[in-house]
Amino acid sequence: MTGIDTVLARIDQNLDGAVARLFSLLEIPSVSTDPAFAPDCARAGQWLVDELMALGFEATLRPTAGHPMVVAKAKAKRRDVPHVLFYGHYDVQPADPLELWESAPFKPHLAEAATGTRIVARGAADDKGQLMTFLEACRAFRETGDLPCDITILFEGEEETGSPSLPAFLAANKAELQADLMLVCDTNMWNQTTPAITTMLRGLVLEEVVIHAASRDLHSGMFGGPAMNPIRVLSRIIADLHDTKNRVALPGFYNGVEDLPPDVAAQWEALDFDPQKFLADVGLSQSAGEQDRSLLEQIWSRPTCDVNGIVGGYTGKGSKTVLPAQASAKFSFRLVGKQDPDKIVASFRDFVRARLPVDCRAEFLSHGASPALQLPFASEALARARRALHQEWDKEPVLSGSGGSIPIVGLFKKDLGIDALMIGFGLDDDRIHSPNEKYEMSSFHKGARSWARVLDALAG
Amino acid sequence: MTGIDTVLARIDQNLDGAVARLFSLLEIPSVSTDPAFAPDCARAGQWLVDELMALGFEATLRPTAGHPMVVAKAKAKRRDVPHVLFYGHYDVQPADPLELWESAPFKPHLAEAATGTRIVARGAADDKGQLMTFLEACRAFRETGDLPCDITILFEGEEETGSPSLPAFLAANKAELQADLMLVCDTNMWNQTTPAITTMLRGLVLEEVVIHAASRDLHSGMFGGPAMNPIRVLSRIIADLHDTKNRVALPGFYNGVEDLPPDVAAQWEALDFDPQKFLADVGLSQSAGEQDRSLLEQIWSRPTCDVNGIVGGYTGKGSKTVLPAQASAKFSFRLVGKQDPDKIVASFRDFVRARLPVDCRAEFLSHGASPALQLPFASEALARARRALHQEWDKEPVLSGSGGSIPIVGLFKKDLGIDALMIGFGLDDDRIHSPNEKYEMSSFHKGARSWARVLDALAG
Numbered sequence: 018m019t020g021i022d023t024v025l026a027r028i029d030q031n032l033d034g035a036v037a038r039l040f041s042l043l044e045i046p047s048v049s050t051d052p053a054f055a056p057d058c059a060r061a062g063q064w065l066v067d068e069l070m071a072l073g074f075e076a077t078l079r080p081t082a083g084h085p086m087v088v089a090k091a092k093a094k095r096r097d098v099p100h101v102l103f104y105g106h107y108d109v110q111p112a113d114p115l116e117l118w119e120s121a122p123f124k125p126h127l128a129e130a131a132t133g134t135r136i137v138a139r140g141a142a143d144d145k146g147q148l149m150t151f152l153e154a155c156r157a158f159r160e161t162g163d164l165p166c167d168i169t170i171l172f173e174g175e176e177e178t179g180s181p182s183l184p185a186f187l188a189a190n191k192a193e194l195q196a197d198l199m200l201v202c203d204t205n206m207w208n209q210t211t212p213a214i215t216t217m218l219r220g221l222v223l224e225e226v227v228i229h230a231a232s233r234d235l236h237s238g239m240f241g242g243p244a245m246n247p248i249r250v251l252s253r254i255i256a257d258l259h260d261t262k263n264r265v266a267l268p269g270f271y272n273g274v275e276d277l278p279p280d281v282a283a284q285w286e287a288l289d290f291d292p293q294k295f296l297a298d299v300g301l302s303q304s305a306g307e308q309d310r311s312l313l314e315q316i317w318s319r320p321t322c323d324v325n326g327i328v329g330g331y332t333g334k335g336s337k338t339v340l341p342a343q344a345s346a347k348f349s350f351r352l353v354g355k356q357d358p359d360k361i362v363a364s365f366r367d368f369v370r371a372r373l374p375v376d377c378r379a380e381f382l383s384h385g386a387s388p389a390l391q392l393p394f395a396s397e398a399l400a401r402a403r404r405a406l407h408q409e410w411d412k413e414p415v416l417s418g419s420g421g422s423i424p425i426v427g428l429f430k431k432d433l434g435i436d437a438l439m440i441g442f443g444l445d446d447d448r449i450h451s452p453n454e455k456y457e458m459s460s461f462h463k464g465a466r467s468w469a470r471v472l473d474a475l476a477g
Numbered sequence: 478m479t480g481i482d483t484v485l486a487r488i489d490q491n492l493d494g495a496v497a498r499l500f501s502l503l504e505i506p507s508v509s510t511d512p513a514f515a516p517d518c519a520r521a522g523q524w525l526v527d528e529l530m531a532l533g534f535e536a537t538l539r540p541t542a543g544h545p546m547v548v549a550k551a552k553a554k555r556r557d558v559p560h561v562l563f564y565g566h567y568d569v570q571p572a573d574p575l576e577l578w579e580s581a582p583f584k585p586h587l588a589e590a591a592t593g594t595r596i597v598a599r600g601a602a603d604d605k606g607q608l609m610t611f612l613e614a615c616r617a618f619r620e621t622g623d624l625p626c627d628i629t630i631l632f633e634g635e636e637e638t639g640s641p642s643l644p645a646f647l648a649a650n651k652a653e654l655q656a657d658l659m660l661v662c663d664t665n666m667w668n669q670t671t672p673a674i675t676t677m678l679r680g681l682v683l684e685e686v687v688i689h690a691a692s693r694d695l696h697s698g699m700f701g702g703p704a705m706n707p708i709r710v711l712s713r714i715i716a717d718l719h720d721t722k723n724r725v726a727l728p729g730f731y732n733g734v735e736d737l738p739p740d741v742a743a744q745w746e747a748l749d750f751d752p753q754k755f756l757a758d759v760g761l762s763q764s765a766g767e768q769d770r771s772l773l774e775q776i777w778s779r780p781t782c783d784v785n786g787i788v789g790g791y792t793g794k795g796s797k798t799v800l801p802a803q804a805s806a807k808f809s810f811r812l813v814g815k816q817d818p819d820k821i822v823a824s825f826r827d828f829v830r831a832r833l834p835v836d837c838r839a840e841f842l843s844h845g846a847s848p849a850l851q852l853p854f855a856s857e858a859l860a861r862a863r864r865a866l867h868q869e870w871d872k873e874p875v876l877s878g879s880g881g882s883i884p885i886v887g888l889f890k891k892d893l894g895i896d897a898l899m900i901g902f903g904l905d906d907d908r909i910h911s912p913n914e915k916y917e918m919s920s921f922h923k924g925a926r927s928w929a930r931v932l933d934a935l936a937g
Contacts, residue, residue, distance in 0.1 A: 219698065223796040232760025237809055238679070238879075241783045242766035242775040243756065248784040248806070252715035255708065296703065300692030301836045306702035315702040323701045324708040325799050330786035331807060336683040336844040338809050339785050346708070347791060349697055349798050376761045384796040419698075 020162065021473045027157040028465045035153045035465065036127070036136070036458075038068070042107070042145050043125040043138040049084055049108035049178050058084040058174045061107045065172055068152065072159055074170065081182035084108060084174030088193070091155075093164045099398075099475050100167040102196035102435065104425070105148030105203065106176035109140035110450045117452035127458070132209060134458040143449035146456035147202040147441055148172065150464030157469055165476035169196055176203075180425055187432045198398050198475070199429050202464075204441035207288065207415040209457060212406040212467065215439035216392040216399065217318060217418035218426055220352030222361050223384035226251070226369055227345040230377050235340040245374055247344040248329045254372050255346065258322055262308045265322045265350075267364045273355030274320055278394050281416050285313050288415060317418025321351045347384075353418075358386035387427050392436050398475060402438055405470035409463060440471065480622065481933045487617040488925045495613045495925065496587070496596070496918075498528070502567070502605050503585040503598040509544055509568035509638050518544040518634045521567045525549075525632055528612065532619055534630065541642035544568060544634030548653070551615075553624045558936050559858075560627040562656035562895065564885070565608030565663065566636035569600035570910045577912035587918070592669060594918040603909035606916035607662040607901055608632065610924035617929055625936035629656055636663075640885055647892045658858050658935070659889050662924075664901035667748065667875040669917060672866040672927065675899035676852040676859065677778055677878035678886055680812030682821050683844035686711070686829055687805040690837050695800040705834050707804040708789045714832050715806065718782055722768045725782045725810075727824045733815030734780055738854050741876050745773050748875060777878025781811045807844075813878075818846035847887050852896050858935060862898055865930035869923060900931065 028035075047061035048054040062078050062085045069076035069089040076089035087107070112122035120126060125138035136146060151170075158164050171194060175182055187194065207213045228247040235244050260266045277285070292312035296302060306315035315321075329344025331337035350361055362383065369379050392399055394416070406414040419439075426437045442464035448454045488495075507521035508514040522538050522545045529536035529549040536549035547567070572582035580586060585598035596606060611630075618624050631654060635642055647654065667673045688707040695704050720726045737745070752772040756762060766775035775781070789804025791797035810821055822843065829839050852859055854876070866874040886897045902924035908914045 221698075221798070223798075225796070230761070235759060237781075237783045237785060238681075238811065239776065240759065241809070241811055242779060242781040243752075243764040243772055244759065244761060245765035246783055248787050249715060249719065252712040252784070252787075255712035256716035259709065292703075299695060299700065299704065301690070301704060303835045304703040305705035305834065305836075312703055316699065319702060321697075321702040323697045323706055323798075323800060324712070324790065325697060325797060326790035326792045326801075327708050327712075327804065328788050328792040330784065332786045332788040332805075336685070336807055336809065337785060338681070338683075338783075340783060341786070344787065345792075347796055349701070349796065351698065351701055374765065375763045376765075 021470060023161045024157045024469045024473070025466050027161050028153060028462070028469060031153060031157060032462055035149070035461070039136065039146060039149045039461070040125045042149065043140055044123055046112075046123045047108050047140070047174065048111050049175050051111060055084065058108055062087050062172070062174055065107060069170065072152070072155055079186070081186055083178075083182045086174070086182070086186055087170065087172035088190070089170040090168070091164055092167045095163065098166050099198060100169070100196045101198050101200050101472070101475065102169045102171065102194060103151050103200045103202070104171050104429070105151070106144045106173050107148070108174040108177050109143065109145070110177050112139045112452075114452065119453055122452075128455070132457060135455040136458060136461060137453060137455045139454055141454050141456035142443045142447040143454065144176070144203050146461055147443060147464070150442060150461060151200070151202055151468050153465035154468035154472060157465070158472070165472045169194060176425070183425065184428060187428060191433060195433060196435055199426070199435050199437040201426065201437050201439045202441050204419070204439045205443040205445060206441070206460070207417065209444055209459060210410065211412050212410045212414040212440070212442075213417045214399065214402060214406070214414050215419050216394070216416050217353065218390040219320070219419070220356065220358060220387045220389035222350040222352060222358050222386045224348045224350075224362060224365055225345060225382040225384060226254075226348070227343055227380040227382070228373070228377055229343045229380065231340070231342050234342050237338040237340040240340050241338075244340055245376055246340055247377065248341065250372070250374060250377050251327065251329065251344045251346055254369055255324055255327075257372065258368075263305060264307055265320065267322070267361070267368050269360060269364050270320065272360070273357060275354045277314070277318060281394065284413065284415065285311065288313070318353055320353050320356055323349050325349050353389045354391060356389060358388050362386055390426055390430055390437070392438065396436065398436075398438055401474040402440065402471050405474035406440070406467055409467045409470050440467065442467070481930060483621045484617045484929045484933070485926050487621050488613060488922070488929060491613065491617060492922055495609070495921070499596065499606060499609045499921070500585045502609065503600055504583055506572075506583045507568050507600070507634065508571050509635050511571060515544065518568055522547050522632070522634055525567055529630065532612070532615055539646075541646055543642045546634070546642075546646055547630065547632035548650075549630040550628070551624055552627045555623065558626050559658060560629070560656045561658050561660050561932070561935065562629045562631060562654060563611050563660045563662070564631050564889070565611070566604045566633050567608070568634040568637050569603065569605070570637050572599045572912075574912065579913055582912075588915070592917060595915040596918060596921060597913060597915045599914055601914050601916040602903045602907040603914065604636070604663050606921055607903065607924070610902060610921060611660070611662055611928050613925035614928035614932060617925070618932070625932045629654060636885070643885065644888060647888060651893060655893060656895055659886070659895050659897040661886065661897050661899045662901050664879070664899045665903040665905060666901070666920070667877065669904055669919060670870065671872050672870045672874040672900070672902075673877045674859065674862055674866070674874050675879050676854070676876050677813065678850040679780070679879070680816065680818060680847045680849035682810040682812060682818050682846045684808045684810075684822060684825055685805060685842040685844060686714075686808065687803055687840040687842070688833070688837055689803045689840065691800070691802050694802050697798040697800040700800050701798075704800055705836055706800055707837065708801065710832065710834060710837050711787065711789065711804045711806055714829055715784055715787075717832065718828075723765060724767055725780065727782070727821070727828050729820060729824050730780065732820070733817060735814045737774070737778055741854065744873065744875065745771065748773070778813055780813050780816055783809050785809050812849045814849055814851060816849060818848050822846055850886055850890055850897070852898060856896065858896075858898055861934040861937075862900065862931050865934035866900070866927055869927045869930050900927065902927070
């Protein structure tokens with residue numbers, strides 16, 4: 018047997034023990050949002066510290082203003098190996114509504130389904146099951162020889178509450194957390210037999226605009242007609258933001274947006290994705306996005322502009338013939354590729370100002386501006402991870418985008434300057450954040466094998 | 478002396494007594510909105526009944542679910558005279574804030590100002606002073622001979638609270654209140670030396686629209702792009718409602734809208750009205766109304782469309798990347814001339830439906846639809862009233878419009894089918910509804926003389 022085959026065989030042999038270890042962690046109700054569970058959060062952190070110490074890591078529980086961080090480090094004996102930083106979180110969502118669970122959320126158990134055995138518990142998928150795939154890979158390396166890479170691990174206990182302590186912790190521990198590549202196991206596979214690597218996270222620009230017209234609210238019977246209505250001004254701006262092909266009409270908006278490499282485009286084209294079903298699930302039948310782009314492109318790799326809220330004048334029951342002095346709207350822009358958030362903000366504000374009639378003025382509030390994150394398609398680490406996953410699953414992994422933004426990954430990129438390889442084994446039907454959360458045994462087992470192959474491949 | 482000169486001379490002789498009588502009425506704090514003053518409202522009504530009885534009217538105090546009505550009738554000895562219905566209200570606004578009054582609001586007194594003597598008290602102008610001008614005219618006719626017209630009088634005590642009992646009262650007493658022409662004394666002069674007749678009241682159509690798109694609120698990171706945003710749909714509709722010349726773009730909207738008769742247009746053109754000042758008072762410098770219409774036309778005689786409120790998505794502090802399932806807006810249309818409210822509603826709804834993308838639907842709520850009220854410019858009664866006021870003031874009265882809608886006048890037109898001649902002697906600076914309300918002695922004195930001349934003119 019080659020080195021990696023020995024490691025994979027050990028993972029197979031360890032499976033029962035691995036499940037028992039995961040169950041121990043799942044039994045700790047580390048709900049981060051409820052202060053009543055704070056001791057449990059600390060206990061889950063300590064459990065991981067103990068586990069990592071047993072695996073030969075230097076591991077410590079590090080206090081924060083909120084729940085503690087777990088930081089662990091282990092070096093390979095071989096030198097000149099890559100240094101990876103693995104991120105995960107040990108906190109979980111609340112189990113409510115409890116009455117909808119078919120079993121106790123913190124009494125993990127195995128259940129049989131048409132798709133095979135599954136692990137049922139709060140946190141089984143998000144994120145305890147996922148992070149344990151990485152630890153089980155490390156265990157197999159340790160038990161059969163040496164780690165293939167230098168490894169730093171960071172587990173936080175506040176991901177489900179927006180990671181309030183993370184920015185300060187990263188800033189204070191930059192040197193200690195520095196690595197060549199970040200590994201994140203908090204995403205999904207394409208389906209139960211097809212792995213995926215998330216290489217694109219869209220950026221996000223959040224702008225609010227208040228249009229001011231008259232100096233006070235007016236009676237529309239007296240002033241309707243002569244007095245400019247700020248709702249009308251705002252509506253014109255919103256209506257103008259998209260052209261007839263549903264493209265965003267801001268000048269320069271598409272600067273820095275690149276088309277997909279042909280192989281990725283071909284891969285997406287061939288995926289068994291049903292746009293009709295995606296839309297039908299939320300009561301729609303036709304995409305309102307860019308007419309010349311596929312739906313997957315629209316949500317993964319194309320930039321967008323949306324109004325997330327609007328308010329002005331009287332909004333209660335019945336009617337009031339008021340002509341409001343102001344009206345406001347909140348806008349979000351999802352960015353991709355090399356779109357520059359600052360330039361988007363500037364272009365948007367110019368766009369608004371150019372549509373202000375006489376006597377109106379615009380007030381702008383920024384609620385954030387972050388660029389897209391994209392692991393270059395030509396990245397050597399990506400190429401190695403693709404090969405490793407292909408070997409494990411006998412299928413080319415899907416290089417997916419993520420419509421949403423994952424602030425944590427952006428924080429690591431910004432503060433530590435390192436790219437992230439996001440590989441996860443969750444499935445869309447895992448019911449994370451909902452009752453009866455589960456993680457497929459196939460995800461848990463082959464997930465650990467996948468990490469072993471990826472670490473081996475990264476080491477070359 | 479001719480008959481009318483005798484009557485006018487009697488009004489002049491009666492002036493001190495007339496002021497004393499008005500003071501007696503002003504001393505009664507008939508605040509309709511506050512139940513604590515209900516006995517005072519009844520007392521004011523009874524005071525008017527007694528006064529009218531003394532003038533030879535058959536007068537009664539008629540109970541309603543709220544404050545009582547005063548109904549009085551008197552016939553001229555001469556037959557084949559016109560029958561007029563005079564409307565006014567004896568209730569007043571609350572006097573608060575009391576500390577801003579320079580004298581007790583229900584202790585009427587005379588004050589000297591640069592513009593002459595004025596009567597200061599709550600209700601001096603709105604509407605006790607105004608309605609007493611009519612009673613003093615009746616008194617002078619009685620004391621010097623006969624009434625020139627058959628006269629029915631209706632005073633209500635709930636005008637300041639929206640006239641809740643009036644519709645039912647009118648419906649129940651149609652025959653008793655029938656007349657040839659309604660006279661209303663609750664409006665203003667153009668200025669202290671120029672009388673005015675309000676001949677146009679704009680109608681009002683109130684529509685609310687809810688645009689529905691997806692079956693639930695969506696995450697804009699996941700669905701932004703493909704999922705149609707109802708705020709965008711609504712904004713397009715609002716933006717399309719006016720053309721580049723600020724005309725309302727609804728098909729057929731201007732059907733039934735007539736241009737002013739040349740003499741009225743010329744009169745308006747010549748008025749000492751300063752559009753710049755009108756706009757500057759509310760922080761504006763330029764009219765946003767129809768480009769080819771004067772500002773007075775825009776607010777008096779032209780129809781308009783306004784959005785009075787809009788709401789959709791997240792409107793709290795900060796941001797939320799939501800793509801709302803619905804968004805709604807409230808619209809008001811001011812109608813003039815013979816515009817048909819039902820046709821406007823239908824045209825608007827068609828306009829909205831024509832702009833609904835696939836997967837969107839519109840829900841409509843109606844909050845009312847009433848036509849404009851217009852005393853025909855060719856009306857014989859109007860011509861006679863114009864001549865009468867011209868004689869009294871030595872100036873052609875301004876034939877003005879009113880931007881707002883007066884529901885009571887619409888109710889009389891709808892239920893009793895009679896047109897209204899709105900003549901009032903209030904001034905813009907009378908501070909009705911505010912502390913230190915006043916009514917100019919010139920308004921009170923020449924107002925009574927004006928009614929005498931108008932009644933005489935109507936009788937021919």
